[in-house]
Amino acid sequence: MNALSHEERRDRIAELAPDELAEIEAEDEEDEWDLPALPNAEDVEEVRMRCAPNPNGPWHVGHARMPAVIGTYRERYDGWFCVRFDDTDPETKRPDLEAYDDILDDIEYLGFEPDAVYRASDRVETYYEHARELIELGGAYTCSCSGETFSELKNDGEACPHREKDVATVQEEFEAMVEGEYDSGEMVLRVKTDIDHKNPALRDFVAFRMIDTPHPRDVASEYRCWPMLDFQSGIDDHLVGVTHIIRGIDLQDSAKKQRFVYDYFDWEYPEVVHWGHVQLDAYDVPMSTSSIKELIDAGDLDGWDDPRAPTLASLRRRGIRGDAITDAMIGLGTSTSNVDLAMSSIYANNRELIDDESDRYFFVRDGTEIPLGGSPPAEANPPLHPDHEERGDRAIPIGDAVLVEPADVPDREERVWLKGLGCFQYTRDTLQYTGESIDVVREGDVDVIHWVPADENVPLRLRTMEGDVLGHAEPGVAALDSDDTVQFVRVGFARIDRHEDEETVAYFTHP
């Protein structure tokens, strides 16, 4: 009705003022995008972006923002994006060899495919070459100050004695770094910025340092001299032609540091967009790779896909579509303030995606058994989906007794409507079939509840964010395939995970 009147209105406007209509619809076209326009996107031949994760574990939900926003911009501008694993710290942010593929999987789940994939640990020689060039330009020096010593000098705006070394010495010492002749902490290469820059964070930052621990990837295990993120990332962004950098506020100062390097090389720095941190409501577990890992190691979580873990693997197992997450992330925009993402927003998106295809089944939690009397029908035949009669009915044999949820057990002499079956009155601890029509429900006197036969049913474990719930589902659930999503009537949506000998396991999706 609404759509129709909208059409009518549109036609009316088309008749009266065709020019205005075109204008209105052109504006609508622009409004199609929820994200703000990228700065100067029109000035570049191709919008090129990168998604630069640290492969130190599978992704939590917050990570989804990167591919969601970058991938959406790619579609919008018909641009390009790569995934670049910034795995240049084999020690404190030690890469997890499985995480590289896990992350690419997660990105695919979210609905995107990168145009290219790089690993920084494959490109160390490239960073060395640029370091050499930078040294030659007088933009870097080797420094053997301890961290504390340099920090003190830096905070006072004073240069350390190494800053004035001649280029030949710096070259020599840097080559010794590359050859691994120093131990961890002995020598670094610093970028010469501005030693009394008003922001202490920007003064002569470290570009390369020594790390004794070998990189877990075989191809990179011989390197001991590793670039820091600000250097490596800055070089790579230029080399792959990145036009727009989109990253978190924790890297707000990065652009300023990297500009010093770009100035030495006479490169043009990309446009930058910074966003704040994402918090999720609804979880007890903190959303950080390291704390989730600790909980798994301690046995408090079953794994990365435990329903209580705020990870993408978990949401996926619960039957939440990647698109539901992506859309919620797009809705957050790109503001620099920290944001709380409500899970309900992901749920609302997902419900819209799965409601239509999720058939309906009964699942009774903690069932209370009640005998039936009064000769009810032998079989109940509720529809698989109330909006899709063409899908047919389920067949639920009745037997002599049913299980209902304890909260649904009616008071004495009260009537209750067993959904898909009929009206019963609770008399002498028995549900007596009354044969009344559905009108008694319409009149509002009788509650509709779900149930399963006490004899023929499927024991089912429903894994939820609050822990596992045991109960029994109607027989048809045994025939469902893994990955099917269903709606357990009056309980909520769930994804069928597997059938075991003793029970079927399903994951609770959301109400």
Add this chain to the structure above:
RNA sequence: GCUCCGUUGGUGUAGUCCGGCCAAUCAUUUCGGCCUUUCGAGCCGAUGACCUGGGUUCAAAUCCCAGACGGAGCACCA
């Protein structure tokens, strides 16, 4: 301590650059109503926000100043 950045309903967001059409958009949440043999869907409706104080102006969510609150960086982490 030094340096950046931010603050629109419960949550997120639009609007802020270029002041008026903003008693402020959209989504979600919550609460009602209708419908439905549903916790779902659909339809209708309601509640609910411009951090504070000054200033400029005919006019401020929007510009200026101050303050409060929040965040980030000052790592040989990313």
